[in-house]
Amino acid sequence: MNERQIHKFVQRYLETTACQIIEKSPAHFQVKLSPRADRDLTNRPYYWSFVDRTGADPETMTMLFVTDKQKYDQTQAAEETKPAGGPVSAADAALGRSFGYINGTALNTNIRVPREDLYFGSRRLNQLFESARSGGNYLCLFQEPDKRSAHPLHSTAYSAWLGVNLKVEFACDMKREEIHSFGVSLATGQCVEQFHNRLLQHRMTPKLPPNVHTAKNALTLNKAAAIAEQTLERKLRTYDYSWAQAAAERLNEELATIGHYYEPLLESADDENKPLIAEQFERRQEEIRWQYEPRVTASAINCGIFYLQGIG
Template sequence: MSMSQQQVQEHMMTYLESTECRIIEKSPWHVTVKLSPQADKQLTNRPYYWGFVERTGVEPETLSFTFVFDPEQYDKKEQLNASQQPQQDSILSRYFGTAPMVPQIGPGRIQREDVVYGSSRLQQIWNAARQEGSCLYLFEQPAALQRETLFSAAYEPWLGICYKVEMACDVKKEELHFVGISLVTGRIVSPFPERLRGLALSPRLPENIHIQPASISLPQAASLLEGYMTRLLAEMDYGWAEQARERLNEELAVIDIYYEDLLKEPDEEKLAAIREQYSNRRSETTWQYEPKVHLSVITCGLFHLRSIR
């Protein structure tokens, strides 16, 4: 799984906006922000500072960052801006030279970080988002006309689960599958974001609506979705697994040939050590090349959507 620079920027901006960070400057290649207290706690690893703030009740001073999504373009822009700045021209500079730029330190300092796919900061943001949004409870917001009408609208509860499928051998591939199931009818929709596209969702319960009673419990719905994913995995092409096993057999054959003469060691003590090393090498190689499929849940949510029946 990989992400483009645009996708990384969208993920970053979604996090910054949802945590109410203040945008200072923004371009297609970067964003400069002053973190909100929530984002500062999640990203800056300052537990002692925030413990002091909570004990004393002082006004917190959050950090500021420049997150760069395209380092090459951003550096070009910075170099161009630096070349256009007027040179120092004073009596002191004529006699003593140009004063060097002093780096800014302290609360007003703005730190730069390159945020690209695979960077530790992006992973940290994903972990924070996963912790804060591991389970959602949202309602579709109705149009203004619905709030004024006489009859309430019927809302249908849906369970949505985002699964991650990891296919690993000596190489690794990941896929995301977001599927949903109606707790009223049992209908499964995949990909579930298609059902949510264009809808305004909020944790606030809307006016003039009623929730249809569920005929399927949450454990039953989760079991049905798990069965759906199991069938989906069974229908996938596993040619990559067969190729991985072929590479595994080749690697094991190389190990067997290497240790063939060593295992004829007459000294029992040395032979025991060689056998242990031989077994460990085979186990490590098998673990590395043996094809594996792992299914895990990233996030889930209960979505109350207007019934379309």
Template sequence: MVMSAKQVQQYVLRYLDTTNCHIIEKSPGHVIVKLSPQADRELTNRPYYWGYVDRTGVEPETMKFCFIFDRNKMSDLPPDPPPGPGMNAFRLLKEDVPYGSRRLDQFFQAAKTGGSYVHLFEQPTSEQKSIPASTPYEPWLGLNIKIEFACDMKREELHSLGISMITGEIAEQFCDDMLTRKMTPRLPANVHVTRGSMTLSRAKNMLEQYVEKKLKSYDDTWAVEARDRLKDEIARIDSYYEVLLKTDDEEQKKTVEDQYANRTQELTWQYDPRIRVSVINCGIFHIRAHDMQ
């Protein structure tokens, strides 16, 4: 899937909340935030500044950003302050964060490096709290997956999948569902966790099989066309090097052969279609049993 502006915003807000950033203002189209030290280190590429902070122990001054997800839905923003000495940390930096942007990819990488695994419990509702009996929670393994279709062109899809470790039921848009729930890293009172009937390894394998089956159903026209372009390019360099390889100079011939092999290898890498599947992050989510309808 391609993430909508709303899904991008939900993902970014979850990252900002997880890294304890201070949300100053938000609307359906944007968020103004003062980064936490952790987020500033991961997003701003200021190694020299943070090296200075680490050496001297001074209180860090983190940066403020306005991340824009949908300009049609955002409220009016305050104007930038006039430039002046020492204003970098206080200036409000505005950035559009659409799907496919460098900044969103940076959020993905930060989440993958610093928060690639979570273990969360759904917070009880007020109705649950009023019931004397303990509420059973069902464990789900959730994976956010990136699928890259690469040749001389590139396309990416993001998929969020969850699998019940009791029933084996698989749900798509799993992250979207989790974002609608209030979660906590601590086991809530009056709740008990149901033991899963399958191992993490088995659950992971089932999701891998699900993705593999899904990919087999895709239209492979893009791959066929990429291989045709590769054949055309190989034929073109074959005709070029065919003449050069007829030389009687053995040293020159060896040089041409090496050039031909390298060029063929480069073209194969550039045009040969391939699919890469990688896990961005994952987690175990304990939610109310039979509540994924």
């Protein structure tokens, strides 16, 4: 994600969590968080459990999110030099602070607003990611009709789809990932890839639109999920697994190496030490399997039931 993408992401996050944006520029947001965002972002579990138990009115935090540090610092610096007398004053201010003076012009007398630089990989942005993930797990949405239906008595047929975004992890001692988005029609069992992109082409709403009827489901969710899994599995079968082969070979080599070390040790050990060495040997083997064993796992990022126009 570059600065612009992050900025856009943050803006959408703040809007959808109903945070109150006090001030913004292309490089920053100053924002009073909504209770929901505050819970997820400010690391104040004790405060929130206090609010929950006592029913007190929550006081949410105000924060400064900087999405483009360079640009923001430049504009800040430009603004600061205007009223003040150049770089000398910074040193004076620093010295002044040592004697306890507060430099009135440079510091805002209002409460301090904590600043967070949101760059890719920063902890706070990861928190935003986490928050989005936990707040966007399970959906039930309807496609909004393209245009008002001409006839008030005419009814459009909708059918339900199971949509699921799966993250596939290919891991051994290294790892890579893929995201697959599947949609399975609950009416027909048809399975579509890139389903998420398809959803993005429509306007979606949580409310059932007027003049719409839904087709009956022919499949259970279980079956639909199985179809998605099957499709994924068939696809994965066509992949190259030389990496897994290599990892398995490494695993065997490593097992042989420690076997070569521990087996003679076990043989020559006396009865007292034997169990200790055997246990250690066992543990080393476990560690090596843990480290190298090739595996592919698929888990859902999020999923939902989507009612789309037509019989899919």
